[in-house]
Amino acid sequence: GESVGLHLPTLSVQEGDNSIINCAYSNSASDYFIWYKQESGKGPQFIIDIRSNMDKRQGQRVTVLLNKTVKHLSLQIAATQPGDSAVYFCAERNTGGFKTIFGAGTRLFVKA
Amino acid sequence: NAGVTQTPKFQVLKTGQSMTLQCAQDMNHNSMYWYRQDPGMGLRLIYYSASEGTTDKGEVPNGYNVSRLNKREFSLRLESAAPSQTSVYFCAGRTSSGSDEQYFGPGTRLTVT
Numbered sequence: 001g002e003s004v005g006l007h008l009p010t011l012s013v014q015e016g017d018n019s020i021i022n023c024a025y026s027n028s029a030s031d032y033f034i035w036y037k038q039e040s041g042k043g044p045q046f047i048i049d050i051r052s053n054m055d056k057r058q059g060q061r062v063t064v065l066l067n068k069t070v071k072h073l074s075l076q077i078a079a080t081q082p083g084d085s086a087v088y089f090c091a092e093r094n095t096g097g098f099k100t101i102f103g104a105g106t107r108l109f110v111k112a
Numbered sequence: 113n114a115g116v117t118q119t120p121k122f123q124v125l126k127t128g129q130s131m132t133l134q135c136a137q138d139m140n141h142n143s144m145y146w147y148r149q150d151p152g153m154g155l156r157l158i159y160y161s162a163s164e165g166t167t168d169k170g171e172v173p174n175g176y177n178v179s180r181l182n183k184r185e186f187s188l189r190l191e192s193a194a195p196s197q198t199s200v201y202f203c204a205g206r207t208s209s210g211s212d213e214q215y216f217g218p219g220t221r222l223t224v225t
Contacts, residue, residue: 009152034213043116043202043216044155089154098143098162099170100214102154 012109019077021106023090026071030092034100035064035075038087047075047088051095077108085110114138118203118217125193125224133188133201133220141205144186145170145214146178148199155202161186193224 013019025033031052036044050057050064050073057064063076073090087105116137125131135144143162147155147170157170161180175197177189190197200221204214 041219043204043219044214045216046213049213098145098160098168099157100145102147102156104152104154 009104010107010109012111013080014111015080015082017080019075019080019084019108019110021075021077021088021090021108023073023075023103024071025073025090025092027092027101028071029094030101032093032095033064033066033073034091034093035062035073036089036091036102037084038089038105040086044089080108080110082110082112084108116141116203116205116215116217118201118220120220121218122221123223125190125222127194127224129193130189130191131193132190133203133222135186135188135203135217136184137203137205137215138184139205139207139215140183141207141215142183143206144180145204145206146176146186146188147202147204148172148197149202149219150199158188158201193222195224198222198224 034049035047037047038044048059048064050066055066061078065074087107089102089105091100091102093100119134145160146158149155156172159178161167164183167178179187200219202219203217206214
């Protein structure tokens, strides 16, 4: 079936370095993509989103890149901080739809 | 403004027991969702309610029922709990404004023995 997946389940980075979390999606009908952050013991928190008519979107210290040709999504975190340690999920859905499909998640460890 | 709240935070059930997980939001969300999250996995949609008065099945609805009591409240019921339903359950809400910014509750950790 259709799925959203991640290339790496765990990522470890040095504090201050940039982090890149990758995600592959397979549903070519999806036109809206989202990144969520989940800290231990908490619910997921929205980080940033991007629509399929864009290939890049920037937020505060975060950038999402979308490559529709290879069905690839990435989240870049600049100057990674200890507070960025969490599990990051990519998700996809169709605009106007109600079903969001979540990937399995990537755990980010930030070393001091 | 409490956001999305869930009760209880923790629950232990014996196989065959029933219970209702409560969710309420004060963010004027039109749509609401119930997900389950198993260890090392992403979230899977159980049921959702696109608007008050409507509910629909998600990816894993078997063994669950839901009620959209009003715009604020969306409950999830387990009629006869099974060990396979041991999980963390998250409720979420979303406004139909074009963004998929779902706001999640803190979760209910359910163990079925």
